[in-house]
Amino acid sequence: MLLEKIGPMKKLLLIFSLLSFILFSGCSSLDPDQKEINAMAQEAYNEVKAKSKISKNAEWKAMVDRVAKRIAKESGHDFDWEWMLIESPEVNAWCMPGGKIAVYTGIMPVLQNEAALAAVLGHEVAHATENHGKERYARAIKGNLAGLVIGGAAAVGGQLFCQSESCRLLTGLGGAAAGFAITFFDMKYSRKDEVEADKIGQRLMAKAGYQPDEAIKVWERMKKASGGEPPEILSTHPSSERRMENLRQWLPQSKELYHSASEKYGLGERIQ
Template sequence: MEARINRRSFVFGASCSLCGSMILPSCTQVPLTNRSQLNLYDSNLPIILMGGGVAGLPKIYPNEKALNQEVDKTYSRFLSKAKEDKILLDNTDESKKIEEIGKEIYTSLDTFYINKREKNPVENFNWQFALIESDTKNAWCMPGGKIAFYTGILPVCKNDDGIAAVMGHEIAHAFARHTVEKLTQASMMQMATIGISRSKYAELLNKSFRVGNVGGNVYNSVVKYGIFLPFSRKMESEADYLGMGFMNLAGFNIKEPAKLWQRMMAGQEGRVPEFMGSHPSPDNRSKKFLEWESEILDKFPQV
């Protein structure tokens, strides 16, 4: 088993840190990268977050469908608030562009799976895209495919290929179910520590839900809903790889991500743009994109 995973899983390594230490059904694998991933839903177990619900009661997400329904509501609330504040860009050339590129990428992913005669693991996602007027250089994706771009990132994207690079990356986070993986880890950690000290446990919980350095932008306050967690470097790297693959499926130029990253860091004077929060260092990242090129062309041919 171990040897098979190692052979098939290229750069991300095959270890799943929680699997070794807990008695659990076996890890599943992220489609297309085969990285081992702990996902309670794949074992038909609910994700339980102590104190995450109303009046300090545990918050239970019984299955992925229920989680995504909740995310739907959160995303709608986010959009209504943005609309109220007149920063939701609707029906502008730029907002249409974002939607168009998002759609091109997810429909290409559909075609890719049809061509392979395999089931698309995210065929049930209801993809949605929004553009928000804000100087913040950011874009994000909630589970189930709810994506937002901030206008601040558009000059960095510079062209359609740059938008596709960021879009591919965000779609990849949803595709690889990174949020479910983070929630699973948080849930497992809580289960493991419960009973040791209730108060310490609550402290830990609070910490694990606070994303550092949100830049005081009110629209980052979506973090308070607890489904918007910082991803690990491994996840970021995986989203880079898959995102590059997805943009190639849709016929975008895969030379752009490396350039995008250089632009992202240019003129920042040491300040890390929001989008790069827990991302690997830009130099390292640009190098990776170059390394992956031939593999991407081979594994993710334009559909």
């Protein structure tokens, strides 16, 4: 009925859009491979980078550099690793699929030392190496292909429910990357994923040469520093007695890894 009322040119365009939509949806399998997910994450990461203020703090940048490099190496994953230090008061850090890391300057004073940074990066990197949230990314990618049509709307929608600065900075972007990023920043990992990331994270920091006890202390510090209002990183990574208990339980094994690490840095440098 609708087709009868519109002109031949518009009709053609409409059919073309519908066909592209079906074609794109069909091409994207329900289970996109890791390559597809990583490519989307790379695009989203580039957008965040372009929209963010990169920190000029040379000391902190050097620290993020060496810690990220060591954690990446110990992860054993051959990702196309990248990291950046974003100038922002937000107490946050994350790692997108494919090894795309961001640290926010707001987290640095809370960390207090290099080992704590290694603990946080170990945890975030573990989410990426263990493919946590893969199904959700897959759905986002499906949505994004259709998002050639609705991408702009998704980005505006993101503005309505975004709770973090990192999410909000993406608003106004159209297309696939924004859709992916909105999924990423809005995602809450399951309790099982969090436990796994804590365990692998603690092992990673130990293998990278940092005292693994700091993994327990840093989450306590972050909770205290927030003074009631949970910082962004804890809102997606709920802290609990159980978590501390787990980390304490794994400590002997992680300490063994630390003792056999080829280089040991202890707590590393203090963060001023």
